[in-house]
Amino acid sequence: MNDVVQSEPFVMNIGPQHPSTHGVFRVKATVDGERVVDAEMVIGYLHRSMEKLAEERTYTQNIPFTDRTDYLSSMSNNLGYCLAVEKLAGIETPPRGQAIRVIMAELQRLASHCMGAGAFANDTGAWQTPIMWFMREREKILDIFEMTSGARLTCNYMRIGGVAFDLPPGFEERVREFIAPMRQTIADGEGLLSGNEIFLARARDVAVVPHELAINASLSGPMLRGSGVAWDIRKADPYCGYEQYEFDIPIGYRGDAYDRFIVRLEEMRQSLRIVEQALDGLPGGPHSTEVPLALRPPAGEAYARIESPRGELGYYLVSDEGPSPYRFHIRPPSLINLSVLREMTVGGSIADAIVALGSIDIVVGEIDR
Amino acid sequence: MPTATDHWYDFRDLSNLSRVILEGIDSVGPSELAYLVAPLIGFVAFFLVFVLPSQLFLGVYGERRIIGRMQARKGPNRVGPLGLLQPLADAVKLLQKEALTPARADRAIMWAAPIFFVAPAVLLFAVIPFGPRMVFADLPAGLIFFIAVSGLPVLAAFMAGWGSNNKYSLFGAMRVVAMSVSYEVPLVLMLLGVAVFANTLSLPGIVLFQAEVNLWLVFMMPLAFAVYFICVSAELNRTPTDIAEAESEIVAGYLTEYSGMKWGLFYGMDIGYALAASAFAATVFLGGWSMWGLEQWVPPWLIFVAKTHLFYFVFIWTRGTLPRLRVDQLMGFAWKFLLPLAVFNLFLVALERLLWAEADLGDGIVFAFAAVNIALSAVAVWGWARLLGYRPERMPTRPRLAREAGGYVPLDDPAAGGR
Numbered sequence A: 001m002n003d004v005v006q007s008e009p010f011v012m013n014i015g016p017q018h019p020s021t022h023g024v025f026r027v028k029a030t031v032d033g034e035r036v037v038d039a040e041m042v043i044g045y046l047h048r049s050m051e052k053l054a055e056e057r058t059y060t061q062n063i064p065f066t067d068r069t070d071y072l073s074s075m076s077n078n079l080g081y082c083l084a085v086e087k088l089a090g091i092e093t094p095p096r097g098q099a100i101r102v103i104m105a106e107l108q109r110l111a112s113h114c115m116g117a118g119a120f121a122n123d124t125g126a127w128q129t130p131i132m133w134f135m136r137e138r139e140k141i142l143d144i145f146e147m148t149s150g151a152r153l154t155c156n157y158m159r160i161g162g163v164a165f166d167l168p169p170g171f172e173e174r175v176r177e178f179i180a181p182m183r184q185t186i187a188d189g190e191g192l193l194s195g196n197e198i199f200l201a202r203a204r205d206v207a208v209v210p211h212e213l214a215i216n217a218s219l220s221g222p223m224l225r226g227s228g229v230a231w232d233i234r235k236a237d238p239y240c241g242y243e244q245y246e247f248d249i250p251i252g253y254r255g256d257a258y259d260r261f262i263v264r265l266e267e268m269r270q271s272l273r274i275v276e277q278a279l280d281g282l283p284g285g286p287h288s289t290e291v292p293l294a295l296r297p298p299a300g301e302a303y304a305r306i307e308s309p310r311g312e313l314g315y316y317l318v319s320d321e322g323p324s325p326y327r328f329h330i331r332p333p334s335l336i337n338l339s340v341l342r343e344m345t346v347g348g349s350i351a352d353a354i355v356a357l358g359s360i361d362i363v364v365g366e367i368d369r
Numbered sequence B: 001m002p003t004a005t006d007h008w009y010d011f012r013d014l015s016n017l018s019r020v021i022l023e024g025i026d027s028v029g030p031s032e033l034a035y036l037v038a039p040l041i042g043f044v045a046f047f048l049v050f051v052l053p054s055q056l057f058l059g060v061y062g063e064r065r066i067i068g069r070m071q072a073r074k075g076p077n078r079v080g081p082l083g084l085l086q087p088l089a090d091a092v093k094l095l096q097k098e099a100l101t102p103a104r105a106d107r108a109i110m111w112a113a114p115i116f117f118v119a120p121a122v123l124l125f126a127v128i129p130f131g132p133r134m135v136f137a138d139l140p141a142g143l144i145f146f147i148a149v150s151g152l153p154v155l156a157a158f159m160a161g162w163g164s165n166n167k168y169s170l171f172g173a174m175r176v177v178a179m180s181v182s183y184e185v186p187l188v189l190m191l192l193g194v195a196v197f198a199n200t201l202s203l204p205g206i207v208l209f210q211a212e213v214n215l216w217l218v219f220m221m222p223l224a225f226a227v228y229f230i231c232v233s234a235e236l237n238r239t240p241t242d243i244a245e246a247e248s249e250i251v252a253g254y255l256t257e258y259s260g261m262k263w264g265l266f267y268g269m270d271i272g273y274a275l276a277a278s279a280f281a282a283t284v285f286l287g288g289w290s291m292w293g294l295e296q297w298v299p300p301w302l303i304f305v306a307k308t309h310l311f312y313f314v315f316i317w318t319r320g321t322l323p324r325l326r327v328d329q330l331m332g333f334a335w336k337f338l339l340p341l342a343v344f345n346l347f348l349v350a351l352e353r354l355l356w357a358e359a360d361l362g363d364g365i366v367f368a369f370a371a372v373n374i375a376l377s378a379v380a381v382w383g384w385a386r387l388l389g390y391r392p393e394r395m396p397t398r399p400r401l402a403r404e405a406g407g408y409v410p411l412d413d414p415a416a417g418g419r
Helices: A050-056 A061-068 A074-089 A094-122 A129-149 A171-193 A197-203 A211-216 A222-226 A259-279 A335-338 A341-345 A352-360 A363-369 B015-028 B031-068 B086-096 B105-127 B141-149 B151-165 B168-199 B203-213 B222-235 B260-284 B301-319 B329-359 B365-387
Strands: A011-014 A026-032 A035-042 A249-251 A298-306 A309-319 A327-331 B398-402
Touching: A011 A352, A026 A352, A035 A211, A035 A341, A050 A061, A050 A327, A061 A074, A061 B365, A074 A094, A074 A298, A074 A309, A094 A129, A094 A171, A094 A259, A129 A171, A129 A259, A129 B151, A171 A259, A197 A259, A197 A352, A211 A222, A211 B168, A222 A249, A222 A259, A222 A309, A259 A352, A298 B086, A309 B105, A327 B141, A335 A352, A335 A363, A341 A352, A352 B365, B015 B031, B031 B086, B031 B105, B031 B260, B031 B301, B086 B260, B105 B141, B105 B151, B105 B260, B141 B168, B141 B203, B141 B260, B151 B168, B168 B203, B203 B260, B222 B260, B222 B301, B222 B329, B222 B365, B260 B301, B329 B365
Parallel strands: none
Antiparallel strands: A011 A026, A026 A035, A249 B398, A298 A309, A309 A327
């Protein structure tokens, strides 16, 4: 008996039914004790064939589909798609429509980051408290969406050439009332977590993505900015008149999970700044241009990108002058951000793998489409 | 000393009641009957009067309400007035549910684990003094009994994890055992300091010691109290050290495959162990039933229950606030941080005890000891943390801000202004 204790790695399934995979996503983790030696990602559990379905429907009918890709930020998805169609067909949006779009997109970013930061805190084990605080504020945003578009989650509010309806009466007061408590909640969440020794121990230097890897892997959004790369589509390639608003790009230090968390919190502050500026300078006039119901854009292709809460969300459309797109393709930021999960997890422990996954802030509806 | 009378109606001392009952039985029946009934009364007294209500209304209802309050929501408020009957409704629901056993599970072990888990929880309360004469088993070595019995549920947790034949469960079981082994060591060293200082191993004796010198041990040994709190929360798998049941990592640890009342027993007795640990802390560190003379007017057992619940509240509080540590960090914390502090505390306390006994200083000197210990503890914690590389000031908690989009901003770039 010279080999008394033998150990061998075994495969542990994290997901598709697991409290921390944020949807039906599965990691086949090969673990040696607590250490992850290999991680294989399995996606496709939520595939709904949206890109193919969209080829059978008119351009306007496709807007509700985009709601259901990244179901935590439907406004941003609407916006990205509408921008692509407008680029394809050469449609101008009136200034009021653009300002409303900016307000909605930024509110959506706040709502999504509330969820992202809260769920990340949950993954580190801060049992439900931060997420409930953030959810309280997110509810207010969803209420604002409901009073504007009639729906809370899948808003279907943007239209080609503008937005579906003008802002309802009382909208501005509602949003202004919301801003101060939101600031306070961000500060509360920061006070509870950012300086917390346990949180630092869990998130600092965990799941590090060096900036070279971040750029090579084509990451975007808080994942990229957490690695210290100052990149934001709103600054680099402004749309909807983002160039007239004043805001900063928060960037992290080392590209670890903690950096991504604090970048999200700071982005929420910057979003509030943008919302305030947009409300102050809200122009009058029509909220939308007249667009024929059966839109037939000229033959060609267009790619429009926006800074969604998760990163660069791109829509690629090809038209053959028909009433529906010849090709409809989404560049989902979650999928591309997820591609570095293996690099982030291998070598760490299982607990670190959960933190790494939480810090990416994936939405499986967008990954599988 | 409190002056409870021997009348049965004196509710400052409930042991009068049992004595009267036993004397009555003794006068009508054979004396053996009284021997049989006595433990039963004791069990019923502490279990039905204290443990069960505390479990249900503090452990289940109170915890959910308080955490709900912390999380900006209401908590249970539908069943009964203010939702007070929620724990009963939960219990009824759990009884009705099917307790599944996976096909590949080791049935015998999986079936026996909840039983092994429950029995020690009941035993633990036997040595806790609820009042001057209200102690079920006044063991001379009650401290050791308590530590020994509180180590038993680890076995049950390991059985549960092993018997379930589930990878998550096995992870949980492995973590429970590793944690328990690590955290028992500083815990026992701390309690050794208590025993040295109080010069007794009996729990009523420790309470009497605190009542006599009019100073609770928490002030005399703040370090021991802090380490005790950390160690029991680790052993009980309470947040921030709930790695054995870490919901976001390994689903529910060794409880993953349990359902129905089998799970209910684990859940209920988890609270039972937390209550026992709180009762033990109230006894050893918070002066037990004594309260600077107040115990002559208020029933001492009420004071004791209040202290226990206060300590339990801190458990709830940390659970609602703190994130969870990683398992290797927890182990490192126990061995690198808590163990040296425990040794330091034991050394300090033993020195003071020796000084006290040899130099014949009188009881008042404990206040001086307390002042010295509080200061030295703070210095020791801070100094040892610095020695291990704790540098809080080097941690930026806000990101840098860039004005324009561009490429990578190096860390020493002044334009981004590293705040």
